[in-house]
Amino acid sequence: MPAITDVRPAVVIDDVTMVYTVTSTGSDAEDQVSGPRRVLRKALGRPPIVNNQALTDVRLLIEQGEFVGFIGRNGSGKSTLMNIVAGQMNATRGRVWAVDRPAKLGVNVALVPALSGDRNIRLGCLAQGMNPRQVDEVFDDLVEIAALGKALHWPMKAYSSGMAARLRFAVATATNPHVLILDEALSTGDAQFQARGQARMHEIRENAGCVLFVSHSMSEIRQLCTRVVWLDDGEVVMDGDTDEVVDRYDEYMKMLAAGNLLSARSYRDERAAEYQPPTWVGAHR
Numbered sequence: 068m069p070a071i072t073d074v075r076p077a078v079v080i081d082d083v084t085m086v087y088t089v090t091s092t093g094s095d096a097e098d099q100v101s102g103p104r105r106v107l108r109k110a111l112g113r114p115p116i117v118n119n120q121a122l123t124d125v126r127l128l129i130e131q132g133e134f135v136g137f138i139g140r141n142g143s144g145k146s147t148l149m150n151i152v153a154g155q156m157n158a159t160r161g162r163v164w165a166v167d168r169p170a171k172l173g174v175n176v177a178l179v180p181a182l183s184g185d186r187n188i189r190l191g192c193l194a195q196g197m198n199p200r201q202v203d204e205v206f207d208d209l210v211e212i213a214a215l216g217k218a219l220h221w222p223m224k225a226y227s228s229g230m231a232a233r234l235r236f237a238v239a240t241a242t243n244p245h246v247l248i249l250d251e252a253l254s255t256g257d258a259q260f261q262a263r264g265q266a267r268m269h270e271i272r273e274n275a276g277c278v279l280f281v282s283h284s285m286s287e288i289r290q291l292c293t294r295v296v297w298l299d300d301g302e303v304v305m306d307g308d309t310d311e312v313v314d315r316y317d318e319y320m321k322m323l324a325a326g327n328l329l330s331a332r333s334y335r336d337e338r339a340a341e342y343q344p345p346t347w348v349g350a351h352r
């Protein structure tokens with residue numbers, strides 16, 4: 068493992084743990100609220116509040132120029148981690164540092180449904196701190212990335228979900244963000260958009276940025292990512308070479324699909340036992 072002084076960190080995820088609290092109507096649910104509040108909730112017939120641990124001590128170092136894929140079953144914690152890195156929610160424990168404010172598709176800029184695509188491109192760029200001259204410089208490129216044809220001049224509310232996704236993608240990448248987070252971002256687009264989107268993401272990475280990319284499409288992950296993190300049950304199971312991690316994950320998913328739950332569990336646990344998190348002086352843990 069390289070020492071932190073040898074690398075150019077873009078994002079440091081320092082032992083992030085996330086515990087959600089949810090109300091549960093399960094008959095065996097034990098209220099995890101304590102003291103008078105618990106008594107009061109019971110008296111009022113309120114359902115128990117239970118903890119749901121979505122991430123456990125996730126520690127990752129992502130360098131500039133990396134294109135990191137995040138894979139894992141439904142509910143493994145991928146979106147929670149992306150939301151924490153994007154600053155959309157606070158971790159229960161642990162910290163995240165990033166060289167620049169991460170841009171998460173669809174979050175940093177609120178587009179206006181009543182406005183046309185071209186107006187939204189301008190507005191979205193201004194909202195991200197660009198000045199009108201900078202917007203003019205990138206406008207044509209963004210129109211090309213969004214590839215909306217005549218719909219560019221229609222109100223956004225008339226767009227299909229794929230068309231809206233293209234527009235959001237174009238606007239989110241306008242500022243050449245240093246840290247770009249894409250959570251299932253290409254999945255609603257067609258093949259043409261996926262190709263343009265992929266080319267744009269490569270450009271961002273080449274400009275010393277990094278991309279954090281969540282997808283259930285293993286072909287997309289294999290095609291795009293320089294490194295892959297496999298999350299399961301909120302923990303990192305593997306982190307490394309794309310093909311190696313995806314091969315192991317595929318194997319695991321095949322075992323689950325075949326109903327070999329015990330073999331799948333021990334296969335996953337063996338991988339997790341082999342995994343070594345990065346270390347640095349002053350780590351949170």
Ligand SMILES: Nc1ncnc2c1ncn2[C@@H]1O[C@H](COP(=O)(O)OP(=O)(O)OP(=O)(O)O)[C@@H](O)[C@H]1O
Nearest residue numbers: 087089119121139140141142143144145146147148
């Ligand atoms: N707002 C929330 N409140 C309570 N629990 C939540 C909330 N959001 C997510 N969770 C829980 O956190 C865990 C991780 O969910 P998350 O959405 O991060 O997984 P994911 O890997 O992105 O899943 P998917 O592949 O289905 O998108 C799950 O157990 C989920 O139920």
